Amino acid sequence: MRLSAIHIYPVKGCRGLAVDAVAVDALGLAGDRRFMIVDPEGKPLTQRPLPRMALIETQLSESALTLGFAGRPPISVPRRAEGARLLTVEVWSSSGLLAEDCGDEAAVWLSGVLDHPARLVRIGEAFRRPVLKASVAGQEDVVSFADEFPLLVISEASLADLNAHLEGRGAAPLPMDRFRPNLVVSGCAAFDEDRWGRVRIGELVLRAGGPCARCVVTTTDQLTAERGPEPLRTLATYRRDAQKPSDVNFGQNYIQETKAGTLRVGDEVTVV
Incomplete structure (x- = not known):
C-alpha cells in the first residue's frame, strides 16, 4: 500500500x-x-x-x-x-x-x-481545541478548524467501489475531490481504511478515530458549486452506519500519534 x-x-x-x-x-x-x-x-x-x-x-x-x-x-x-x-x-x-x-x-x-x-x-498562539471523542483521543490530541479530527483518509479502492455502484444505477462516476480527503491510499481493498485501527505512513503512526458521516457537501461539484442527488442517494443503499442508521459513511477519520514529521506521496502504508 x-x-x-x-x-x-x-x-x-x-x-x-x-x-x-x-x-x-x-x-x-x-x-x-x-x-x-x-x-x-x-x-x-x-x-x-x-x-x-x-x-x-x-x-x-x-x-x-x-x-x-x-x-x-x-x-x-x-x-x-x-x-x-x-x-x-x-x-x-x-x-x-x-x-x-x-x-x-x-x-x-x-x-x-x-x-x-x-x-x-x-489559528494563532491562543488557539487550543481538543479532539472531543474521548473513546479514541488522548489529552495531547488537538485539532484545527477541521470538523472533528486532524486527518481524513480514503482509499482509491473505496472510490472505485462507489463509482461502480453509481454506474450500475446509471449515474456518472465522481472524482475524489467530492469527499475532501487529506490522504489517499492505493494498493488496498475497498474500505480497508475502516478496519486498520493503527497504521504507519512513512515515518508517522496514525490512530483511527471513527468513520466519516457524509453530508450535502459531497453532492457539490467542487469546480462549479452545482449540486445533485449523488453520491448520498447511492451511499445510503449500502453504507449506512450500523449504530446510527441516519448516517452514511465514506472515509475514516484519523489522529496522528506522531506529532511531528513529514508525509510524502509514495510513502509506504503498513498496518501496525
Whole structure:
C-alpha cells in the first residue's frame, strides 16, 4: 500500500490544494484548515449552506494565504501576525475557541463573494481545541478548524467501489475531490481504511478515530458549486452506519500519534 495523494484545505470549506509532501504538527497537516470563515456570531460558514465557497481558490506561500475568485482581484493575508485581535469562535461542538481576526479588508472581500456577512479568522498562539471523542483521543490530541479530527483518509479502492455502484444505477462516476480527503491510499481493498485501527505512513503512526458521516457537501461539484442527488442517494443503499442508521459513511477519520514529521506521496502504508 502507498500514499498516492495528499490534500490540504487552507481555509475550511474552500478549495483545496494537492501537494507532494507536507509537514505534520500537533494540529495535523501543516497549512490544513488553519483559516476559517465565520459569521458575525463566530460560527463557521461552510459549503453546507454556501456552496459558492467551493469556488474560492486558495494558495499558500511561506508567509501568506492568497484567496481568489473569478471576476475579483485576489487578496492576501499573512499566515502569522503579531498583536492580532482575538475573536471567540466555535466549530460544531467546540465552543469558546480563541482565533485571530484577519482584518476588515478580508472581511469585505469575503462578504462580497459570498453575499453573506463574513470574517476570516486564523489559528494563532491562543488557539487550543481538543479532539472531543474521548473513546479514541488522548489529552495531547488537538485539532484545527477541521470538523472533528486532524486527518481524513480514503482509499482509491473505496472510490472505485462507489463509482461502480453509481454506474450500475446509471449515474456518472465522481472524482475524489467530492469527499475532501487529506490522504489517499492505493494498493488496498475497498474500505480497508475502516478496519486498520493503527497504521504507519512513512515515518508517522496514525490512530483511527471513527468513520466519516457524509453530508450535502459531497453532492457539490467542487469546480462549479452545482449540486445533485449523488453520491448520498447511492451511499445510503449500502453504507449506512450500523449504530446510527441516519448516517452514511465514506472515509475514516484519523489522529496522528506522531506529532511531528513529514508525509510524502509514495510513502509506504503498513498496518501496525
